Amino acid sequence: MTPGEKKKQIVIVGGGSAGIMVANRLRKKIRPENAAITLIEKSTKHYYQPGFLTLLFDIDKEEDLSRDVKDLLISRITLVTDEARKINLQGTVTTTRSGEIPFDYVIIATGAKLVLDEPEGLKDGLKNGKNVFSFYTLEHALKLREALKTFEGGAIVSCICEMPVKCPAAPVAFILLAEAEMRRRGIRDKCRFLLTTPTSSVPPSIEPYAGHVERLLHDRGIEVKIEFNPSKINSKKGFCEDFLGERIGFDLLSIIPPHAGEEIVQNSEGLADPVGWVTCNKNTLRHRDFDNIYAVGDAGNFPSGKTASAARKQAAILARRIKSHIAGGEPTATYDGNTVCPILTDFGTLFFAEFDYGRSISTIKDSRFNWFLHVSLLRRLYWNFILKGRFFS
């Protein structure tokens, strides 16, 4: 900044994993006299979503999975607990109760919403809460946990409606752990397990991980149906039908609903594609038409996985880019698509699939150590270090 220049206003919309990570990293990189940082988040709580899967099998407890957003932000970040309704290209964010908040730079971190209007019958099935569940929200994960506890046999189906979804490895891990759970309870022979995916290979659909997962599923007697696009769910009769009329029966369905960008993004003219993902350059994270608008995390149309691990890498890049803007230079930091997907294969074993836009990076090590890292350690690191940008960016 040159002397006499006005302090810049950086506004982050959405204070989930990505929004909190970027706010804290920005605050550490940019002096308060050069820029004010405001974070608009509609919820007072932030949830550690990877725990929604482990919660199902009593590996994690509900009370360990949320924290107050205000306690996750370092000092000199203004938190506005309100819903953002529209991003105006003239340089303001319209909120429900806090008026118009001006910005020089806006960072969209509103994540992904679950679309429950499709397939037909999904909403009713979830509402009945008898045999249709989803663990992608805490509320539904708690219901599924109870259903698994009382399950006495039959077909358990893990179904991904369409891509992209958050952490596409989670529904794969769910079916592997459900099989392990029924084995542990001695009722494996009374059960059938099936994974359906709209993709042409098992997620994460990148080699060598997809091939490894396919072999694991096969060896454990878990059936796989690829290119299955569900159009209808009948919870009363217990079947799921795809657009070609093929039916799959279930006694317990764990479904990953379609995802889309949040309403605010769809309401803000020129910012998003038809599904509501912010249209950005996949490397610079900058909006393809507006130089002062960025996206981070699940809200962007980045072809990397929608994961917190990707959000962490993006947040670090973004903080460097905004710092360069504020210093009056042209930012050069770029994101290469790096994502790490943990795949929980059994109680006590896990492997990481790490890849970027162009290639797979990690070798497959299905180990107890990886389980320890992800299941026992990561949540603590997340709350205390990763969100706050300590030692990790």
Ligand SMILES: Cc1cc2nc3c(=O)[nH]c(=O)nc-3n(C[C@H](O)[C@H](O)[C@H](O)COP(=O)(O)OP(=O)(O)OC[C@H]3O[C@@H](n4cnc5c(N)ncnc54)[C@H](O)[C@@H]3O)c2cc1C
């Ligand atoms: C079951 C499950 C398992 C997962 N496992 C893993 C894993 O093992 N590893 C991994 O890396 N990732 C995992 N993920 C994915 C990870 O949780 C997400 O990718 C990550 O949370 C994305 O961060 P985000 O900030 O983009 O979105 P979110 O964390 O969802 O945050 C978005 C925030 O925006 C707020 N918001 C939305 N609209 C508005 C508005 N209009 N005004 C104000 N605030 C708004 C929301 O309230 C929310 O707090 C998993 C996800 C799920 C569901």
